Amino acid sequence: MQNPTAAMLVIGDEILSGRTRDANMHHLAKALTDHGIRLAEVRIVPDEHARIVEAARALSGAYDHVFTSGGIGPTHDDITADAIAEALGVPLGIREDARAILQAHYDRQGQELNAARLRMARIPEGAALIDNPVSAAPGFSAGNVHVMAGVPSIFEAMLAGLLPRLTGGAPVLSQSLRVVRGEGDIASALGDLAAANPEVSIGSYPFFRDGVHGSNIVVRSQDGTAVDRVMGELVRMFPEAG
C-alpha cells in the first residue's frame, strides 16, 4: 500500500535572505515519517501573493496534503490566508469561532482585539481550525492545505494537534550502517545489492569529517523484515562497519 504523500510550502522571505534558518521543515519531515505520510517535496517561496498562490495550487493538486508555515500573523506582510483562499477558490472572511478564541485570549491578557489582531480570525470558507495552544490565533485546514504558523514552538504545537486527525500509512522503517570507506569503494557492491532488493530503498550518504571519508548507508522500507535482512547482508559485506 502506498502511503499518503505530502508537500511542505514555507512562506519565507527571512529564510531565502539567509536571515534565519528554517527549523520547521526538519521537524515536519520527522513527524510525517513517524506518522506514515511521505514528505515528497518542499518549496520555499517569498512573501509574495502570486508566488504563494501558484505554489499552493501546484502542490495541492499533486499531493494528498500540503503543510504551510509562516505568514499568518497580524502584520501587513502576513498574507498566507489570502493566498490560500485564492489558490483554493474560496472566500475569506472573519469566522465567529476564530474571533471568539482571539477575544477570550486577549481578554485574559488584558489586551485589545484590535483590527490588526482581528485579521487572524480571517479563515477560508469551509476550513477546519487548527488549535494554537501557545498564542491562541488558530491555523486552519482548507481542502488539503494545512496552514500553520512560522514560529517553531507554535508550528510544532499546531502540528501535534493536527496530525492525529490525518490518516497515515505504515511508517517507513529505516536502519543505517556507518562505513568508514569512501563511497567509491563500496558503490559497486551497493548498486548490486540495491538491484537485487527492489523492496527496500538503499541510500548512501557520504560524510567527510576530521579528514575521514565515510558513508552512511540507509536501508528503508515499510517491510521491517526486509530491512533486517538487507542490513544483515550489509554487515556481512562490510564487517568492519560499526
Add this chain to the structure above:
Amino acid sequence: MQNPTAAMLVIGDEILSGRTRDANMHHLAKALTDHGIRLAEVRIVPDEHARIVEAARALSGAYDHVFTSGGIGPTHDDITADAIAEALGVPLGIREDARAILQAHYDRQGQELNAARLRMARIPEGAALIDNPVSAAPGFSAGNVHVMAGVPSIFEAMLAGLLPRLTGGAPVLSQSLRVVRGEGDIASALGDLAAANPEVSIGSYPFFRDGVHGSNIVVRSQDGTAVDRVMGELVRMFPEAG
C-alpha cells in the same frame, strides 16, 4: 536595477525523510545575499530522475541561476548529473579533464579510479567544471545550472570557487530592530510605514521565547540611505526597542 535571481534545488531523500537536516540552504542564502543575487525559491525533491528533471527545467527557465546540492557521488543513487543533462537536453559523457583530476587524486591517495568513481567524471557537454578542493570530484555549471555536492564542507568549498565567476548586483542591505511587543500591537503602525516607504521592504518576524512575545522588524533595500532613514523612524516609533 534588479539583482539577478536564483533558485536552489536540493536533491534530498535524506532531508525529506527527516534523517538529516539541510545545512546548505542557509549557507547559500547568506552567500547569495552578500553577493547581490536574490534567492527567490528553494525546492527539495527526492532522489528520483523524473522529479529532478522536472524541477531543474522549471527553475532553470524561471531564474537567472539554479544551484543544486546532492547526488553527484559514485553510488547508484547519485543521479543528478544524468537528470541535469536530460533537463538541459545535452549529452552526458566522461570528460577527459575531469577524469584527469580524479586520476591524479586517487593516484595520490594510492586508490584505484574504479568504474564507480569514474562516474564522477561524467559531465554534460559544454559544461564548465567547478573546482572541488576537498575531495577532487568536480561539480559543474551546465547552462545556468550549477551542480554541487551535498556534503556541506564540499558544497561550501565549491560555492566559494564558483561565486566570484557570477555577476552579482548591489547587495541588499538590511537592519533589524527587536521590539518586545506582540505583532498585534505594532501591526497598524508598521503597515502605514511600509505603505509610505515602498523603496524598502519591511518584514516583521514574531518570536515567542521564555514566555515573551516580541517581533524582529527587518528593513531591507539596496538603498542604504533609505534603510537608515526608515530605521530612524522605527526607533522613534518604538523608543523602548533594543
